Amino acid sequence: MILYIWFVLGFFIAFVIVHTAVLLFAAVELRRYALRSNASNMRRTLRSPLAPLISVLVPAFNEASGIADTVRSLLALDYPELEVVVINDGSTDGTIEHLAEVFELHQVLRPTPPFLSHRPVRAVYAPRSQLRLLVIDKENGGKADSLNVGINFASYPLICTIDADSILEQDALAKAAAPFAEDPVRTVATGGMVRLANGCRVERGRVMDAHLPRSRFAMFQVVEYIRAFFGTRTGWSAMGALLIVSGAFGLFRRDIVIAAGGYRTDTVGEDAELVIRLHRTCLEAGRPYRIVYVADPVCWTEGPEEAKFLRRQRRRWHRGCLEVLIAHRRMLFNPRYRAVGLLALPSLLVFEVLGPLIELSGYAMCVVALLAGTINWSIFFLFLALALLYGLVLTLGSIALEDAASGRFPAWDDLGRVLLFALAENVGYRQLMHLWRLEGFWQLIRKGEWGAMERKGLSDPVPSPAASQVKRG
């Protein structure tokens, strides 16, 4: 019993050490970005004929209420040359009809390119005006399937994948495309920051005023997002081991994605799975590449505020996490895959997958040991204190980086609120999230889907509400 408690202790300490290292990488990278980035330079590059062309792919399922606003705000983005491709995933609420009315769409003949396979396309529509918009109607098949359609039809070399209710800031695309302009040959994918729009004033599909959410669950998620984006993702990206580019906002080289086979439709973690597969394909082919996380560009999204939906989301994320690890288990601890295989994937396995199990069982073991008399009260409380504190280093470090890099909370009480929730997170919320993730684990085992990655199956036909894949640590 004592041995097990030592083991959990070791886990906590390892967590702090590994993530402090990740934070340090993140800090260096953010500083480098601040020194290199030059607003006027970027503007000039984007005005030049050398600016990369982007096709924005918007998979939409039953989005009739917001889709027109989303498309309009995308067309109005501050980017020189882009096209918007909406893929209607067999909606039943009149999404296509609404779009056809708003943008005066008429049907066009457009044979389906053969690069990636997917559910059949029913029709293709384009507006009568010169707007660079393409709307594709297809049979329901899920988000990954829809994205594959979009990739097939996209005309430009870069594709931007977003969720139908993502709200991109005006300069988000420009900032996310900057690494491609800097290094067109090597850069394969980039991702930007996702922020929670809960509590913000959103009108006409744009975020007017940014505020912190009132809801407690949402506030905890704000803390999680800061930690994920300013802490872990920036850090891993700096090591060349970024495992995920959020499905809510990612930019990819179309040809490379096609060469890698497009999105897999039999996993809920399709965004992470693609990125890891991109790493794998490039490393196996010996092709110099980089997958970069840029902390500057911002995409807004709604996070679940009710426990029911949050639970569903976390279970799904965890299942996705596991599926991805199973699918790419060959890369684990394999030096051929460098930082991804040796550092990032093992870290994912240990801290993300096993972490909840270890921590929760640690509490349980402590209680048992206490009751059995093996440990005394002081050790028990010290252990609890450690459990409370160990996540704080990463969280506070990420908040510090966020503040330094963007200074987005101008008010003291906003900062106070974030810090309060950062502390409170460790006394219940995090443990609850761990429990829900384990439920996801259990769901996966129960469904017997261990072999799911081996055979091609149909994905859940109801795509989840906008959910960026955010990894905690």
Add this chain to the structure above:
Amino acid sequence: MKAVLEAAVTLLTVLVAVLMAVIIAIRIGIRRRYRLERRYRPGAELGIAEYLAGLPRVPEAGGRSERAVLLAVALEALGDLRGSERERLAELIDRLGYTAEAMAGLRARRRARRRQSAAILAAVASASATHALTAALDDTDPIVRTACARTLAEVGGADAATAAIIAVAKRDIRAVPGAVAAVVLALGIAQPSALAPLIGADAPPEVRSIAIEVAGRLRLSEHAKLLRACLREQDEIAAGAASGLGMIGDVRSVDALMDLAGDDRRALPARAAAVAALGSIGAAPAVPLLESLLGADWPLMAAAVRALCRLGDPGTAALRSAAASSRPEASAMAEAALEP
């Protein structure tokens, strides 16, 4: 165990406390900067706006922060303006000593300061800085080198600098490819003939690709012969050259392009680019060749269909017969292309 736990908890508590302090310190720093900006900015904006509107009063700035804010405001406006107001603003920046400061900054020890100075000189684009910029082409930092090279190319320096600019382009292509692309573009706009050595065979292939693309986008027909020679080279270069020739519209390259398009030993992207070029040029004699490609791989077929659309009546006739044919893919594509 207790000892270890105590040590760990103490350490973490200390770390947490330190981080909290750091966060607060950062926040205080940001607020201070914010307050400084808010104090000086309105004055700077008003001063510059009035000066540009014709008022004789020259905006002044006292301490270092005030000067920094004034410069930042001026540079922002510089990016958005053109014409006589821009001239006036650039001259104001000169007169206030910022250009001289930036020129001196190019020789600073700290790399960040040199980069910043290069950025300022790039925005101002003043011909008086030519000397300092040319000297900075030998800087140890590729970002500084390429920024100065670009500015020199844009400002239109003496031919003496051209060779040095070309050298920087060749040297830094692997380190900062995007910046070098900007340099090559600037060179192509200011001194088109200078692109020749960058297209030629002894430049690194990455630079050649960029130079070829620039020559095409800028429609520099003086380089058509060079591009035509590149059609025989390795596939990425050939593809770029084909695109370029299409954008230039070089009729004399039609034969070479047809050879490339029809050669099934060459890679698809190069052939597709050649096909697209034939369409852009409007080469009617290519119609039979394009027709024969209507059974090939999708990218090639798609390019052929698009090209046929641009080749007038013979092209349309070919598309019509393809649409009527029994080959499903070609027929579907041709039909789609013929749609009004």
Add this chain to the structure above:
Amino acid sequence: MKILIAEDSPTVRRVVAARLAADGYAVIEAADGEEALALAQSEQPDLLILDKVMPKLDGFEVVRALREDPRTRAMPIVMLTDRTGEDDVLGGLQLGVEEYMPKPFSPHELSARVRRALGRVSP
């Protein structure tokens, strides 16, 4: 004559405002899209100079909203934009933007365009 200038860069906004004031117009300023829309509806200026890229609401969305409102449907608009792509111009013209000024722009030229746009509207 009253002109509303909506531009998020304060310096550029002031430069244009100063130039227009020198030309003899009364100038109102807006710093973002939302303010621009509100001021356009409340102040009913004779002409609106609108930057395409602004915080809160972008230029096109402001134009759309103004065209939907019967009070402001006929208001002449000059739009400043980074993008000069064809579809962009057409997108703007479909909505009823009189003049399109690419950035970087010359306030001098802008002043001439303003005069032209106002001249067209004169009774």
